[in-house]
Amino acid sequence: MSTSPTQIQLIQPDDWHLHIRDGEVMKDVLVDTARQFARAIIMPNLKPPVTTVDLANAYRSRIEASLTSSGITGFTPLMTLYLTDNTSADEVRKAKVGGIAAFKLYPAGATTNSDAGVSDIKRCYAALEAMQAVGMPLLVHGEVTSAEIDIFDREAVFIDQVLEPLRQDFPELKIVFEHITTKQAAHYVRDAQTGGKNSLAATITPQHLLMNRNAIFAGGIRPHNYCLPVLKREEHRVALLEAATSGSPRFFLGTDSAPHAKGAKEAACGCAGCYSAFNALGLYAEAFESVGKLDQLEGFASVFGPDFYSLPRNTQTISLVKQAQSIPAELPLGDATIVPLRAGETIAWSLA
Ligand code: DOR
Ligand code: ZN
Numbered sequence: 001m002s003t004s005p006t007q008i009q010l011i012q013p014d015d016w017h018l019h020i021r022d023g024e025v026m027k028d029v030l031v032d033t034a035r036q037f038a039r040a041i042i043m044p045n046l047k048p049p050v051t052t053v054d055l056a057n058a059y060r061s062r063i064e065a066s067l068t069s070s071g072i073t074g075f076t077p078l079m080t081l082y083l084t085d086n087t088s089a090d091e092v093r094k095a096k097v098g099g100i101a102a103f104k105l106y107p108a109g110a111t112t113n114s115d116a117g118v119s120d121i122k123r124c125y126a127a128l129e130a131m132q133a134v135g136m137p138l139l140v141h142g143e144v145t146s147a148e149i150d151i152f153d154r155e156a157v158f159i160d161q162v163l164e165p166l167r168q169d170f171p172e173l174k175i176v177f178e179h180i181t182t183k184q185a186a187h188y189v190r191d192a193q194t195g196g197k198n199s200l201a202a203t204i205t206p207q208h209l210l211m212n213r214n215a216i217f218a219g220g221i222r223p224h225n226y227c228l229p230v231l232k233r234e235e236h237r238v239a240l241l242e243a244a245t246s247g248s249p250r251f252f253l254g255t256d257s258a259p260h261a262k263g264a265k266e267a268a269c270g271c272a273g274c275y276s277a278f279n280a281l282g283l284y285a286e287a288f289e290s291v292g293k294l295d296q297l298e299g300f301a302s303v304f305g306p307d308f309y310s311l312p313r314n315t316q317t318i319s320l321v322k323q324a325q326s327i328p329a330e331l332p333l334g335d336a337t338i339v340p341l342r343a344g345e346t347i348a349w350s351l352a
Pocket of ligand 2: 017018019043256258
């Protein structure tokens, strides 16, 4: 590939971390994702959370109905369960048999709808034992929630206090460190000893590759750039971009696109989450191009994810063209609207 191509063709990508919510709004966000991705890992932080195989199957049926009503074919939701202090080993085994892709660990209080999350990981050891035994991946929101830990340090502290002990206790458990935001996380994943096993990976969002924490305060408070884990300093963005474009199969695409209505973001206590699904691939292409590494995009977006999850790679392809696309100021979201990431700006890459 030349260093500055104007068109790139990729195996069709998947999104390994996505929020689509439920009900009316789901339809509006699913179309954006399905335009670009063949599959997506669907986050279970609904209200109430998706904690059982039965709840996940019901949610999958609602997603499928929504896809059908929008005339979308060729998109597969990969369902996850929300880990709680009470998740049983039996539910884990049932999930494996029932085609659930992973469990999600939200430390209680870490983010949107995480109140029912795990209060102490030790309470989950029976479930984790079963996950390790059956080869069920654990997806972690890697932040400690203690009030005395600075919000910008929560991820780095999580590595020391939770993740490293967890990996010591469950060396063969497949873990995805979700939406990493720091150089500590990027280096931890890069350097982890896994005994030759494919047992640790990380997803990276477009916003953490493109922005540092100044973006939350540029000329005034910018609620649409606020997500969790929160954007960090420039040195962290640089380390994440280096990891994503390194060609290491331990890093792959997960947008964490997290829709909240405009009014819920532009509020005295605004919700966390960036809506990146509208042109996520264009955003990733821009990030990779910024360091001359567009040739590494296909591995990150389309190859390393399915390999980690032991799923087949997609066989169809898609193309991106270097053609400026304006991102609308707002998009419909049920009976409200949503402000997409980079609203009102242009992105250099579009879907062909
Ligand atoms: O910013 C975020 N939004 N981070 C999360 O972990 C959850 C997500 C959401 O569900 O809105
Ligand atoms: Zn998320």
